[in-house]
Amino acid sequence: MSIFHRLRNPCSWRNGVKQIPLDAIIPIFAVPLLAIIASKTIYTTLIVFVTCPIVVYHLHHNFLRFLPRSKFFLMWTITSVLMLMLVFEFCVVPLLEILPEENLVFIICVFGAIICGYKTRINTDKNCGNQDSTGLFDVATGSEEASSRVYYCRICQTSILGREYHCKWLDCCIGSSNLQWYLTCCLLSAVAFIYGSNLTMTSVCHPFILVGTVLLPDDCSDVYHQFDLALCFVSSVYSLVIGIVVVGYLIYHSWLIFKGTTAHERRLNNSNTSSDNGVFNGLSQLVCCQS
Template sequence: MTVCERLRNPCGWRAGAKQISVDAMLPLVVVPILAVIAAQAFLCTVAVFLVTPVFVYYLHHNFLRFLLRTKFFLMWTITSVLMMMLVFEISVVPLLEILPEENLVFMVCVVGGMWCGYKTKLNADASIQENAGVVDVLELGDGSGELCATCRRRIPPKAHHCRLCQTCILNREYHCKWLDCCVGSSNLRWYVSCLFFSAIAFIYGSNLTMTSVCHPFILIGTILLPDDCSDVYHQLDIALCFVSALYSLFVGLVLFCYLIYHLWLLYIGTTSNERRLDMKNQSDYRMLNVSQLFCCKT
């Protein structure tokens, strides 16, 4: 906290020096360094992919969770997306193994995922500001609905309090730290769209990259899958493409699981927060919440 308070941007801003958030700047340095280390050898790749989740959990458990609204996970998301997109466009496309149509589909999915993610956070911030204005108008306990024990005001049904956003969110799913916002009725459609486009972009980009740097084989028609990737570590840029593809595949599969999960919740007409509370009330509740494994607060 002392470092965060004393660290300032030395650039000459019009309004004076700006405070630098260490937790927000850390992914800009850590993510590229981890990618370069993983590209050195196969054992380095395995070590980085095993150590990174432990490292992120250690930071969150010992430091980041004491900050009310950390930008660490949001900046990790932005840095990862930009890094993988740059690696694809700078190192994979010049190999001339990617058709222009394939690159166009990939870029459309990337831009679509980024736009939907931006709209998800924008709508969440607008909803928080609207709720804050309502709090200023209403007196303690005024309004209709149940009384929130935290913010001490009446809330509509299916609204739940988020301690990070410090307000009640209608049809709250959970607080997604990777987008630094709550997911609720105001932005659920944008969030699901973000999951859809992002899952396609990561999985499709991973397939295009692996089939370009590895020896591919034809699965069905024009669909290719990687066969032999034993020689990717002979050149640093090719190894960096391979590591980026593995990272993209892992992220894409996680996002795809979240997409299926939310589509299932929409089908049965409930939210993840309500389902978690219902399962907690049961005496035989023993399941681990999957969202907490990826630092999505419920």
């Protein structure tokens, strides 16, 4: 905490000095640096992709979770999206292996996901009700049925109607009023990440035709001979991993909607089930959300 107080940004023309949170600064330098290190050799790529989730988990478990509304994961999201977008537009597109229509589809998906993510955050306030940490809700503000589905978020320190979980990567709670924006953001993000990964890999690797005009990477053994190609390849792998995780959450939420429940209610109903709490809840808290 003493480091936090020492990191200040001079803004004397308005409010004197402004504190810069250290947890928000780390991803801005860490994400590009890790991408550069991973682009050196195949071994550094494997080391970074294996150790990075472990280090981030321990950083969150031992430090970040004690900070009120840490911006670490939100800044990691923003930095990752910007980095992948810049690498694609300034390193992959100049290779002249991508059609203008393909680049246009990619850009539309990226900006659509950004807009939906922004809408998810600003619509979080509409979820709020009059509830405290004891779980008491003022039914005067809504119907009895609605009040029975309001749950308190200790991170946002307010109650959320139809609460799913607190998404660390968007730094907001997912509830009934922003669930559609969140799912649309996930859908467009999954398309952008996976489609962009495929376009990048088939540009820097030797591709083969799967069917029609659909290409898949075949031989990527030469990418580490040039740094820019290696950086594109590492970015595509990173993008593919994120896309697969987002697809997993889309499938999970589709199943919850089919069951007519929420992630929070399912955790409450299965609080005594060791398999659910031990496997999915632990994984979900590591990858995306907090109960």
